[in-house]
Amino acid sequence: QVQLVESGGGLVQAGGSLRLSCAASGFRIYSIGWFRQAPGKEREFVAAIMGSGGSTVYADSVKGRFTISRDNAVNTVYLQMNGLKPEDTAVYYCARDHDLYGIKTTAQQYEYWGQGTQVTVSS
Numbered sequence: 001q002v003q004l005v006e007s008g009g010g011l012v013q014a015g016g017s018l019r020l021s022c023a024a025s026g027f028r029i030y031s032i033g034w035f036r037q038a039p040g041k042e043r044e045f046v047a048a049i050m051g052s053g054g055s056t057v058y059a060d061s062v063k064g065r066f067t068i069s070r071d072n073a074v075n076t077v078y079l080q081m082n083g084l085k086p087e088d089t090a091v092y093y094c095a096r097d098h099d100l101y102g103i104k105t106t107a108q109q110y111e112y113w114g115q116g117t118q119v120t121v122s123s
Contacts, residue, residue, distance in 0.1 A: 001025075001026045002024075002025070002026040002027055002096060002111075002112045003024070003025045003026055003112075004022055004023070004024050004094050004095065004096060004112055004113065004114035005022070005023045005114055005115070006020060006021065006022050006092065006093065006094050006114045006115065006116060006117040007020070007021050007023070007117060008020040008021050008117060009092060009117030009118045009119045010118075010119070010120070011120045011121075011122065012084055012119075012120070012121055012122070013121070013122050014084060014085055014086055014121055014122065014123050015083060015084065016084050016121070017080070017081060017082045017083075017084065018081045018084065018119060019078055019079070019080050019081070020034070020078065020079040020081065020092055020094075020117060020119075021076055021077075021078055022034070022076065022077040022078070022079075022094030022114060023074075023075065023076050024075045024076065024077065024094075024096065025075065027096065028051070028072065028075060029051035029052070029072070029100070030051050030096050030097050030100060031048055031049065031050045031051055031096075031097040031100075031102075031103050031104065032048065032049055032051075032070065032077040032094055032095070032096060032097070033045065033046075033047065033048035033049075033094065033095050033097065033103075033104065033105070033110055034046040034047045034048070034068060034077075034079045034092060034093070034094055034095075035092070035093045035094075035095060035107055035110075036088075036090035036091065036092045036093070036119075037090055037091050037093070037116075038089060038090040038091075041090075043093070043107050044059065045059050045105045045106065045107070046058070046059055046062055046066065046079070046092070047059065047062065047066055047068040047079060048068065048097075048103045048104065048105060049068045049069065049070050049077060049103070050102075050103055051072075051100065053069065053070045053072065055103055056068050056103075057103050057105060059105075061087075062081075062088075065081065065082050065083040065084075066079060066080065066081050066082070067079075067080040067082075068080075077094060079092070079094075081119070084119075084121045085121060086121045086122070086123045087121075088119060088121050089119060089120050089121050090118075090119060091116040091117065091118050091119075092116060092117050092118075092119050093113055093114055093115075093116045094113075094114045095107070095110035095111075095112060095113045095114070096110060096111055096112040096113075097109065097110055097111070098110060098111035
């Protein structure tokens with residue numbers, strides 16, 4: 001049974017940092033993506049990492065501030081978020097790719113989703 005559980009969200013001041021975790025079970029090696037959704041907005045891509053951890057991709061809005069990584073020994077993917085801005089406020093979701101080929105950046109290409117974790121950045 002595929003399961004993804006996010007944790008690490010919270011309230012932080014602008015300029016602060018948070019590290020999100022996505023604990024996966026029921027599979028290994030698939031690419032994992034992070035997405036976020038703010039109130040009244042569509043879900044948007046944030047970052048993704050291939051199963052081997054060798055390749056990553058980021059949205060332009062977070063490039064240079066966020067870092068995605070994974071520890072396959074504990075089947076967990078991380079999103080280190082530095083230099084947080086109020087516009088980063090959203091519910092953050094991790095998701096598993098629907099196949100083993102390449103890194104995807106659209107939500108429709110991800111098959112399994114976690115329940116989300118709230119990140120709030122105050123100004």
